[in-house]
Amino acid sequence: MIFLDAAATTPVRREVLEAMWPYLTGEFGNPSSHHSLGESAAAALAAARSSVAAALGCRPGEVVFTSGGTEADNLAVKGIALARQAMDPSLNRVVISAVEHPAVEESARYLAKFHGFAVDVVPVDGNGLVTPGAFAAALQPGTAVASVMYANNEVGTVQPVAALADLARRRGIPFHTDAVQAAGWLPLDVRALGVDALSISGHKLGAPKGCGALYIRSRTSLEPLVHGGGQERGRRSGTSNVAGAVGLAAALALARARQDEEAGRVSALRDAFTAAVLAGVPGAELTGHPVHRLPSVASFCFPGTSGESVLLELERQGVVCSSGSACAAGSDEPSAVLTAMGIPAGVAQTAVRFSFDASVSAEDLDAAALAVAAAVAGVKGLANRR
Incomplete structure (x- = not known):
């Protein structure tokens, strides 16, 4: 074949499985537990967070581990929009491109259906490219968040993310990019890209399905979608998937090295x-x-x-x-x-x-x-x- x-999806790399194996077997502790097994798991989770942060050029505290790219996209689009709307009800618009992954598009449609947001869709040209002019025209007063993917999952077109993020920043609008397909192939330095949020997924990189991460810039308001024990600094509750975080970190490091x-x-x-x-x-x-x-x-x-x-x-x-x-x-x-x-x-x-x-x-x-x-x-x- x-x-x-x-x-x-991609097959899981052997090096990734080996990195994960201890946390699927003997090191099975819950990182929220205050005993030796829990502390060992917490240390592994912290190391994975630092490794992912190094790959993204951000601080460890700006990394939120998720179940994959879809959850990361949902958390970015819904979480930023809802948090900003709560602070200022006039912020009730979302900007997306016409070629977004369903995880972004459906998040925007959810906001329209249940929270009264307007969704402004930026057209693309015949090559699937969002032009800065078309994007700028969509950034109306009241825009709570804008999201344009880094690279398209169907046709592979790479968007001028840094230029688009700069346009949004000049207007005080948080900018998210879905980098699920870009990870492993394109630079992911979030400072150079100028983005406020960025999503990645492990199974596109040789890690298992069910692990991903969202970079969220410090001081960017974010309403959590999953409530409970307050893990991930209150941004995503639920018992941490330590093995998945370790696998994502290992896969990202391996891809980045070459x-x-x-x-x-x-x-x-x-x-x-x-x-x-x-x-x-x-x-x-x-x-x-x-x-x-x-x-x-x-x-x-x-x-x-x-x-x-x-x-x-x-x-x-x-x-x-x-x-x-x-x-x-x-x-x-x-x-x-x-x-x-x-x-x-x-x-x-x-x-x-x-x-x-x-x-x-x-x-x-x-x-x-x-x-x-x-x-x-x-x-x-x-x-x-x-």
């Missing part, structure tokens, strides 16, 4: 794969920005086919990929990301996304490109015979 669906080298290598492989697919499949269309894109994502539309049929044929040939966001699996609707980019709904339903982790090889992608050409030709041939 050639696994090309790393944007959905980030520049791997990003350059995988970018070159992605470009060669893209060229081979475009040469081998007449009419194929690359989606996303041609330059400002993740090293790890190549997404295409294959007009005249069904994306799902191409996926099934590719899996039969041993290539595993996806038709877009894993969070929309099973939906018959065209991708909202692609339609927001101006791609007709019928063409959007032909989309196939290939996404790689750092273990991908040139041999894998050469074989995959040949399989793509054969799969598309086979699907078109079957459609013509019908």
Whole structure:
């Protein structure tokens, strides 16, 4: 099997499992307990927090461990908006882009439905890019929080986050970015990016599912979504997942250690794969920005086919990929990301996304490109015979 669906999830790295193992076995204490087992767990949790903070360029106290990227996005968007609205009821608007992950989009829709917020959606261009001009136009008086993802999970377009965050900061608006796909590939220094909040998820980096983190800048007001024992400095209650925090820290450190080298290598492989697919499949269309894109994502539309049929044929040939966001699996609707980019709904339903982790090889992608050409030709041939 050639696994090309790393944007959905990645296998757990052995080094990460080894780092976690003690806290899944003998070191099983609750870090809130005041005895030796609890103190050992608390020390591991503190070390993991410091490690994640080092990767993000922030203070340990600005890191909130969560169950993953979805929770981190919810906590950032809802938590900041509700806290600011409580202080000033006139702050009742949320700005998001038209290509956000459902975790951000649905958080904004929740605020509109249950708390009276208006949701201002920033359009994107044909490459999926949010322009500073379009973003600035959306920042109206009364905006409580703005959220634009760092890199898109479907087409890989990388947004000018630092420029957008600067525009928000000049207006006194907290800025959040969903960096779930960017982590491991792009710089995450929150000071350089200028963001007030940033979300990451462990299972995109070689850690298990169920662990993530939110960076939240000091003195940024945040209403907790989960109440209880006051863990995470009162920002996210619940018994701490020590093993998950340790795993996230280990995965992030491993990715960071070779980030520049791997990003350059995988970018070159992605470009060669893209060229081979475009040469081998007449009419194929690359989606996303041609330059400002993740090293790890190549997404295409294959007009005249069904994306799902191409996926099934590719899996039969041993290539595993996806038709877009894993969070929309099973939906018959065209991708909202692609339609927001101006791609007709019928063409959007032909989309196939290939996404790689750092273990991908040139041999894998050469074989995959040949399989793509054969799969598309086979699907078109079957459609013509019908």
